[in-house]
Amino acid sequence: DTAVSQTPKYLVTQMGNDKSIKCEQNLGHDTMYWYKQDSKKFLKIMFSYNNKELIINETVPNRFSPKSPDKAHLNLHINSLELGDSAVYFCASSQGREKLFFGSGTQLSVL
Amino acid sequence: GIQVEQSPPDLILQEGANSTLRCNFSDSVNNLQWFHQNPWGQLINLFYIPSGTKQNGRLSATTVATERYSLLYISSSQTTDSGVYFCAGAMRGSQGNLIFGKGTKLSVKP
Numbered sequence: 080d081t082a083v084s085q086t087p088k089y090l091v092t093q094m095g096n097d098k099s100i101k102c103e104q105n106l107g108h109d110t111m112y113w114y115k116q117d118s119k120k121f122l123k124i125m126f127s128y129n130n131k132e133l134i135i136n137e138t139v140p141n142r143f144s145p146k147s148p149d150k151a152h153l154n155l156h157i158n159s160l161e162l163g164d165s166a167v168y169f170c171a172s173s174q175g176r177e178k179l180f181f182g183s184g185t186q187l188s189v190l
Numbered sequence: 191g192i193q194v195e196q197s198p199p200d201l202i203l204q205e206g207a208n209s210t211l212r213c214n215f216s217d218s219v220n221n222l223q224w225f226h227q228n229p230w231g232q233l234i235n236l237f238y239i240p241s242g243t244k245q246n247g248r249l250s251a252t253t254v255a256t257e258r259y260s261l262l263y264i265s266s267s268q269t270t271d272s273g274v275y276f277c278a279g280a281m282r283g284s285q286g287n288l289i290f291g292k293g294t295k296l297s298v299k300p
Contacts, residue, residue: 110286119292120227120274120292120293121290121292122276122278122290123290124287124288127286127287134286135286135287137287167231169233173286175286176221176280176286177238178223178235178238179223179225179235179238179278179288180235181225181232181233181234181235183231183232184231184232184233186231
């Protein structure tokens with residue numbers, strides 16, 4: 080019954096590889112997000128989609144590409160991974176601008 | 191964008207003690223939320239509180255929007271309250287881009 084679920088939980092990969100993180104929410108929310116948490120625990124928004132439309136795209140390298148096939152899914156694809164991409168990536172959802180619910184996070188380690 | 195300052199950055203409590211965490215904003219916000227990140231990394235939404243006061247068990251929160259701050263009260267703290275508490279806000283007219291503070295790391299000792 081997980082409200083916002085993301086996979087995988089851990090992702091260890093080599094520099095230069097391409098990887099994807101998947102996210103699904105069963106709350107019926109119309110807005111989904113990707114956040115990045117760095118090693119100092121600082122949380123920053125990367126992308127936001129409302130009803131499958133991109134509404135927020137912060138200063139993120141274009142190696143990061145979100146894809147929203149429907150309102151309940153928002154996946155994150157990362158090309159040519161770099162050491163600095165190592166972080167915890169959180170998916171989240173909300174109904175409009177209301178209460179934000181996070182997934183359990185994906186810890187990405189780039190070696 | 192807005193700046194979000196949280197204080198204190200670190201807090202150590204004995205079990206049973208009460209505490210107050212503060213969040214200041216550099217500009218007016220109309221979307222303010224508090225989160226708890228437990229030691230396993232899970233982020234839980236505690237309150238959606240753009241103004242006024244709300245209570246949930248031992249936790250309560252008050253936002254004074256006109257003075258650009260919010261407070262989170264933890265009463266009778268328990269070891270399970272340990273973790274990092276974040277506040278986040280979004281400006282009126284923004285597209286819902288929640289800006290997070292750096293958090294308050296709380297350690298509750300038995």
